[in-house]
Amino acid sequence: MRVLKFLLQKEFRQIFRDPSIFRVLFIAPIAQLIILPLAANYQIKNINLSVVDHDHSQYSQVLIHKIVSSGYFRLKDYSGTFQQALQSIESEKTDLVLEIPNHFQRDLIRNNKADLFVAANAINGIKAGLGSAYMQQIIQNYNQTVRTKWIQFPRFNPQPIIDVEYSNWYNPNMNYPYFMVPGILVMLLTIIGSNFAALNIVKEKELGTIEQINVSPIKKTYFILGKLIPFWILALVVLTAGLLIAWLVYGIIPLGHYITIYIFSAIYLLAILGLGLLLSTYAQTQQQSFLVAFFLIMIFNLMSGLFTPIESMPHWAQVITWFNPVSYFIEVMRMVILKGSGLADIKNQIFAVIGFAVFFNGWAILNYRKRN
Amino acid sequence: MTQFLIFVKKEFLHIWRDRRTLFILIWMPIVQIILYGFALTNEVKNANIAVFDQSNDASSTTITNEINASRYFKVIKYLHSYDEIGTTFREGKIRLAVIFPPKFQGDLLHNNYAQMQLIADASDPNTANTLTHYATAIIHDYQQSLNQNKDLSYTITTNLRMLYNPELKSSYSFVPGVMALVLMLVCAMMTSIAIVREKELGTMEIILVSPLKPFRIIIAKTIPYLAVSIFNIACILLLSVYVLGVPINGSLVLLVLESILFTFTALAIGILISNAASTQQAAMFTSLLSLFLPTLLFSGFLFPLESMPLPLQIISNLVPAKWFYIIVKSIMIKGLGFAAVWKETLILVGMTLILLGISIRNFKIRLA
Numbered sequence: 001m002r003v004l005k006f007l008l009q010k011e012f013r014q015i016f017r018d019p020s021i022f023r024v025l026f027i028a029p030i031a032q033l034i035i036l037p038l039a040a041n042y043q044i045k046n047i048n049l050s051v052v053d054h055d056h057s058q059y060s061q062v063l064i065h066k067i068v069s070s071g072y073f074r075l076k077d078y079s080g081t082f083q084q085a086l087q088s089i090e091s092e093k094t095d096l097v098l099e100i101p102n103h104f105q106r107d108l109i110r111n112n113k114a115d116l117f118v119a120a121n122a123i124n125g126i127k128a129g130l131g132s133a134y135m136q137q138i139i140q141n142y143n144q145t146v147r148t149k150w151i152q153f154p155r156f157n158p159q160p161i162i163d164v165e166y167s168n169w170y171n172p173n174m175n176y177p178y179f180m181v182p183g184i185l186v187m188l189l190t191i192i193g194s195n196f197a198a199l200n201i202v203k204e205k206e207l208g209t210i211e212q213i214n215v216s217p218i219k220k221t222y223f224i225l226g227k228l229i230p231f232w233i234l235a236l237v238v239l240t241a242g243l244l245i246a247w248l249v250y251g252i253i254p255l256g257h258y259i260t261i262y263i264f265s266a267i268y269l270l271a272i273l274g275l276g277l278l279l280s281t282y283a284q285t286q287q288q289s290f291l292v293a294f295f296l297i298m299i300f301n302l303m304s305g306l307f308t309p310i311e312s313m314p315h316w317a318q319v320i321t322w323f324n325p326v327s328y329f330i331e332v333m334r335m336v337i338l339k340g341s342g343l344a345d346i347k348n349q350i351f352a353v354i355g356f357a358v359f360f361n362g363w364a365i366l367n368y369r370k371r372n
Numbered sequence: 373m374t375q376f377l378i379f380v381k382k383e384f385l386h387i388w389r390d391r392r393t394l395f396i397l398i399w400m401p402i403v404q405i406i407l408y409g410f411a412l413t414n415e416v417k418n419a420n421i422a423v424f425d426q427s428n429d430a431s432s433t434t435i436t437n438e439i440n441a442s443r444y445f446k447v448i449k450y451l452h453s454y455d456e457i458g459t460t461f462r463e464g465k466i467r468l469a470v471i472f473p474p475k476f477q478g479d480l481l482h483n484n485y486a487q488m489q490l491i492a493d494a495s496d497p498n499t500a501n502t503l504t505h506y507a508t509a510i511i512h513d514y515q516q517s518l519n520q521n522k523d524l525s526y527t528i529t530t531n532l533r534m535l536y537n538p539e540l541k542s543s544y545s546f547v548p549g550v551m552a553l554v555l556m557l558v559c560a561m562m563t564s565i566a567i568v569r570e571k572e573l574g575t576m577e578i579i580l581v582s583p584l585k586p587f588r589i590i591i592a593k594t595i596p597y598l599a600v601s602i603f604n605i606a607c608i609l610l611l612s613v614y615v616l617g618v619p620i621n622g623s624l625v626l627l628v629l630e631s632i633l634f635t636f637t638a639l640a641i642g643i644l645i646s647n648a649a650s651t652q653q654a655a656m657f658t659s660l661l662s663l664f665l666p667t668l669l670f671s672g673f674l675f676p677l678e679s680m681p682l683p684l685q686i687i688s689n690l691v692p693a694k695w696f697y698i699i700v701k702s703i704m705i706k707g708l709g710f711a712a713v714w715k716e717t718l719i720l721v722g723m724t725l726i727l728l729g730i731s732i733r734n735f736k737i738r739l740a
Binding site: 018020021024028032035036038039040044045046047048074086089090091092108109112113114115116117118119120121122123124125126127128129130132133135136139142143146147150160161162163164165166167168169170171172174175176178179199203206207283284285286287288290291292294295298299302303307308309311312313314317320331334335338339340341345 | 390392393396397399400403404407408410411412413415416417418419420461462463464467480481484485486487488489490491492493494495496497498499500501502504505507508511512514515518526527528529530531532533534535536537538540541542544545562565566569572573649651652653654656657660661665669670673674675676678679680681684698701702705706708712
């Protein structure tokens, strides 16, 4: 036990002596947590719109006004012809073109029907899909207004109407950072957990100082614990800083208990640190270890449901996510923080992560050799 | 010149010997393209939902079946009380709950007016929005089918055209983005680490006392990574054309030339980082924070730039990947020529020259 105490002392000294590590450990995650949620925003607004109005009627004016005042669109230019509008799409100035044909108003009132043309730059499919959906909704609403103006509806509905009521639970203001911040916090903890401990061991390998530890009577379990514990503690400190920022900057207070978050994070960090250790037992150079960890973490993060929903993935990809510790943590963070889930609700995830922890650490200890 | 070639050979040997690193350098873009192309999509499909049907009549059953039959939803649970809604949401099992009040059909057919409720798990606002949109559309279709015979007057028909990407495949925007990301990563990050490693291990000393000009040393270091990244571009383009079905509509030569230009920008940044960093760990994390994340965030391929706060939009202009992304999109997908991208090209050239200038000026011949 005394040995472990000395090892821990050594590691902490090494960490705090290197200012660049300290910077990376604390300042970088905090900066990221403040900037990332602002940038990582899938919400589509401010779609740049170009309008080609051949009709110049009162009706077309009202429609354009309705679209612009919806808040989703920003009217960039009035083009004379559709060709001109296409050119502004080509040069990325606008995303969507609305063409109102000649005699739009006359057709609508006299012939009972009129056409509108909408063209979207669909290279970014999500933007085009949502943008045109918003557009159609506004046009539909406008259509309804026109109808009520011209048709006197009887007191009772002539046709059956289903009135759909919406409620948005857990995030009624549809605040996007509420969704992203817990996920980004997980991403940061994962990067710290998987990289730092691993790099630390490989650095000793590359610089040759590991020889000195190998010839000493330190048991390999102690050696590994000596590397794990400091980063486990540091990561929990970063988590605390992150939760503090989530509260101060974004006003996010978990609906569930902080204790639930810490219990799960503590187990999760063991798993992810174990993964780092495992990588370090195989890697020879820091470049190698960093790159392998980076590669794995990138795949873990992409396949975790952080940016894109897991249910939308094809079945084979969903199966991969079962073997991804990050996906469990992200799910748990969002459940506890946004929905107030308790330990009983997340017991499956806890068991899964315990499994990962045992597996990675066990393999790492088995694979660690004092001889090269 | 022979000296120089020998140096280049040395660097190639370095990379060649480290098979694990090489393996990842080559597989990273391939895996990314496949993941982005097949696994990752923002489109919502098969979302798990629950139904709380207090009426259990023909109408509510039909609507439930219609919803279940669409590719967006999968009904996984039938609820029997209001309290169950909250519990099911907390367990994280469902994203949407559909609630029919008692006497749904009776109200609908006799009073011509019935209410129902959709409760979405808005912790993910975007998905919640999309799901309620889809569900409402299905319910409206059902309502429409009830009054099929009656003609609606004063109808505006919207004709929709999706330009460049009619099937709305997400790979169309991901492929150019992954190209930018991979080139940045391979060129800038790997070069900076390779240079700093020599510093950390002390071998830089030996190189610096050799008669080779420092600038040549750096060039020799970058050439192997340049080769790897050209190989990567080739892989990405082949995969995207033959596996993902993303076409190259414009000139291939122009696309390759622009990619090489961007590679130079990345290399210049890599050299700059290696000047500043003294340990490999510092170089790695500086590259990660100043290259990888900005490229991911501000190139516009993952997150729409227009939705960001104005200061971030201004910062995005400083990120070379943003301009490269616009160039690749224009050439590859819109099929435009040089005339359309000369401005962006000029910006990249300018950035590269400035970065190279700074990094050559700051290159230290003496170690501390």
